[in-house]
Amino acid sequence: MFQTVLASLNEGFLKTLEIFAxxxxxxxxxxxxxxxxxxxxxxxxxxxxKFIVWCVRGTPLMLQLLIIYYGPGLILGDNWWGxxxxxxxxxAVVAFIINYACYFSEIYRGGIEGVPKGQYEAGQVLxxxxxxxxxxxxxxxxxxxxxxxxxxxxxxxVKDTSLARVIAVYEIIWSGQAFIKSDGLIWxxxxxxVYYLLFxxxxxxxxxxxxxxxxxxxx
Numbered sequence: 001m002f003q004t005v006l007a008s009l010n011e012g013f014l015k016t017l018e019i020f021a022x023x024x025x026x027x028x029x030x031x032x033x034x035x036x037x038x039x040x041x042x043x044x045x046x047x048x049x050k051f052i053v054w055c056v057r058g059t060p061l062m063l064q065l066l067i068i069y070y071g072p073g074l075i076l077g078d079n080w081w082g083x084x085x086x087x088x089x090x091x092a093v094v095a096f097i098i099n100y101a102c103y104f105s106e107i108y109r110g111g112i113e114g115v116p117k118g119q120y121e122a123g124q125v126l127x128x129x130x131x132x133x134x135x136x137x138x139x140x141x142x143x144x145x146x147x148x149x150x151x152x153x154x155x156x157x158v159k160d161t162s163l164a165r166v167i168a169v170y171e172i173i174w175s176g177q178a179f180i181k182s183d184g185l186i187w188x189x190x191x192x193x194v195y196y197l198l199f200x201x202x203x204x205x206x207x208x209x210x211x212x213x214x215x216x217x218x219x
Contacts, residue, residue, distance in 0.1 A: 005179060005188045012175030013195050019093060019161045019171065024154070026097035031104030038109055056102040061095070062163050068095040069167045085170065092164040100157060107149045111142035144214045151207040158200050172196075 037049035056064065069091035073079040081087035115138050123133030162173045176189040 001183075001185075005185070005191070008175045008178070009172055009188065009192060009195065012170060012172035012192075015089075015169065016161045016171045016195075018089075019096060019164055019169070020157060022093045023096040023100055023157060023161075026093070027100035027104055030097060030101035032108055034101055034105035035108035035112065038105060039112065053102045053105060056099055057106070061099050061160060062166050064099055065092060065095045065163060065166050068098075088167050088169050089164075092167060092169045096157075096160070096164075100153065103153055104150065107146050107153070108142065110149075111146040112138065114145055115141050147207065147211050147214060151204075151211075154207070155200050155203060158196060158203065 034049060034053065037045055038053060040046045040049070069081060069088065072081070079087070081091040119137055119141070120133055123137050128136065161171060164171050165174045168174075172192050172195055173189070176192040179185040179188040
């Protein structure tokens with residue numbers, strides 16, 4: 001029985017890993033784009049972006065998952081995501097990317113605005129363009145500043161992946177809970193906690209190492 005449970009939990013955990021990896025892959029660059037919008041000198045764009053970020057950060061991720069998955073079908077009469085597990089999975093990943101991109105954008109914004117203006121002026125004196133100043137001077141300093149808060153959000157994402165089950169995405173909590181209904185076993189559900197602890201522990205170690213590597217870069 002243990003092997004059966006372990007195989008099921010491993011399958012669910014792989015789905016959890018997929019959601020986690022795809023969310024980071026999409027949210028990292030999208031968050032940077034959103035941060036540019038929220039710091040734009042063009043006021044209408046800045047207000048629109050800030051409003052969207054406020055809505056996303058001010059509402060539960062669970063609600064966003066339900067709206068993104070069911071919204072197109074109920075409002076427009078067209079299910080964008082398709083039927084079955086692949087459609088639900090795609091909708092879940094899109095919801096996670098949008099949600100975390102908005103959180104990341106605020107962290108990026110804080111990091112960018114935290115760099116002293118003299119750094120920008122130094123780049124201008126050297127004859128650099130705006131993009132050269134950002135990527136050659138500012139970007140490394142921003143990375144150094146945002147690693148701790150980004151680490152917190154990444155660890156939170158590990159746990160938030162369990163919310164995907166609200167639209168019936170077969171992740172690890174779903175796998176553990178299934179044995180309560182089918183066999184009356186609760187220990188598989190508790191065992192899922194071991195997966196989360198190990199995964200978040202590994203990430204904490206990796207992020208700690210990354211932070212130490214950047215210690216040489218004093219700001």
